[in-house]
Amino acid sequence: MLINPIEFTFTPDITAVNKQQFDEHLKLYNNYVKSINEITNELVTLNNEEREKANTTNGYFRGLKRGETYALDGVILHELYFYNMGGIKSKPDCSILSLIEHFYGGFENWRADFIATAKASRGWAILCYEQRTKMLRNISLDAHDHGDIMMSLPLLILDMYEHAYFMQYGTNKESYIKAFLNNINWDIVRNRVNLWHLDEETK
Ligand SMILES: [Fe+2]
Structure with a gap:
């Protein structure tokens, strides 16, 4: 299933980083969404010849598998990070x-x-x-x-x-x-x- 990026925007409650830093960071996040969608599409349409050649050293299939966890974790972690930033309490309740x-x-x-x-x-x-x-x-x-x-x-x-x-x-x-x-x-x-x-x- 393909995913849509969440549209995060810089708001005044974000003080840990400035707008320029935040906006540049968002570009990386959007690239991870693009990457996992490309990899997902590729895995769905991949021919079995590539799967038969799979090994732990190199090859196209291994590259997809490495990219799959890297890109998807990249998406998930960034979303969790952007969501949990922007508060004024230095201590939780x-x-x-x-x-x-x-x-x-x-x-x-x-x-x-x-x-x-x-x-x-x-x-x-x-x-x-x-x-x-x-x-x-x-x-x-x-x-x-x-x-x-x-x-x-x-x-x-x-x-x-x-x-x-x-x-x-x-x-x-x-x-x-x-x-x-x-x-x-x-x-x-x-x-x-x-x-x-x-x-x-x-x-
Ligand atoms: Fe990041």
């Missing part, structure tokens, strides 16, 4: 705060770990709930498709690719991370917590 305090022993502990996770990431920093270990985790992805954990539910997403901040912040990634932490839309994060009934985990 009720359900998400209880969850963070339960697993990290305090909001500041979680915040320090999230900042470190972001600084250590070449791609993405993600707060997720991992269902196998039943833990809240800050995880680090070096690329869209490198570092994801199966069964984890994404709650808060930060893009740490240089394209996300370099135009505005240069090499000062910590300023970008802290600006993001002060501009999280915690209502969106809370909706994700509620969607998966994660508040039950602290009871």
Whole structure:
């Protein structure tokens, strides 16, 4: 099934990045949508001769499979990121705060770990709930498709690719991370917590 890009626009509530940085970023997002649609079409119409030649080193089919997860994760992660940016609360309320305090022993502990996770990431920093270990985790992805954990539910997403901040912040990634932490839309994060009934985990 082909997908349509979501039409994100820069709004005054977005303070972590400026309009130029935001608009350039959107172009990359739209390219990922275009790529996954092209790959999906190609997989549907591909002849079986290409499938018979599939191997782990090279070839057209392997390229499609690598591109499939990279482009689709690129779309999903960017949408989650753009949605959870744009808020004025530096701290969340009720359900998400209880969850963070339960697993990290305090909001500041979680915040320090999230900042470190972001600084250590070449791609993405993600707060997720991992269902196998039943833990809240800050995880680090070096690329869209490198570092994801199966069964984890994404709650808060930060893009740490240089394209996300370099135009505005240069090499000062910590300023970008802290600006993001002060501009999280915690209502969106809370909706994700509620969607998966994660508040039950602290009871
Ligand atoms: Fe990005």
